[in-house]
Each structure stands twice: as C-alpha cells, then as structure tokens.
Amino acid sequence: MPAFEFNALTADGRSEKGVLQADTVRAARSLLRDRGLNPLVVKEVDAAASVSQRGASSAALALMARQLATLVGAGLPIDEALSALA
Structure with missing residues (x-):
C-alpha cells in the first residue's frame, strides 16, 4: 500500500x-x-527515494521498517522484501 x-x-x-x-x-x-x-x-x-535523496524523516524510516517487517513476516525472503520496497 x-x-x-x-x-x-x-x-x-x-x-x-x-x-x-x-x-x-x-x-x-x-x-x-x-x-x-x-x-x-x-x-x-517514494520511500526509497526519500531516504537516498534527502535523508529520511523518522516517520518515513518507521514506515519502511513496518513494511519490511510485514513482508518478512509473511514469508518473503529478505532480499525480495528489500527489492519490493526499493
């Protein structure tokens, strides 16, 4: 989402x-x-762009961490989860 x-x-x-x-x-x-x-x-x-272009706000980092946790928790391998967030 x-x-x-x-x-x-x-x-x-x-x-x-x-x-x-x-x-x-x-x-x-x-x-x-x-x-x-x-x-x-x-x-x-664009979570990946916001991190690389201007640094990430704490809210953006928290959102990315939640999304990563959800993907990994659903059984997606970490490399695929990171690619999905990029």
Missing part, C-alpha cells in the same frame, strides 16, 4: 504533518478528514 506525506490543519487551526498509508490520494484525504483534519497537501512518498 502506498504511503502519503500530508500537511493538514486541526480543528483549532494547528498544522499537523505526517505519513499515512492509503490506496490513493483521495483515500488518504478521506482518512485525514475522518480524523478531524483538514488536508492541505497530500502527496505520495
């Missing part, structure tokens, strides 16, 4: 940034609205 970086406003006007998983940008925006947030920017993250 793709990951999306977002910048949204809370009900009291505070800015909130983060990463979430959804099938599409539209689904990501819907998830944010369900959380009571007003999405300003939602864009798909």
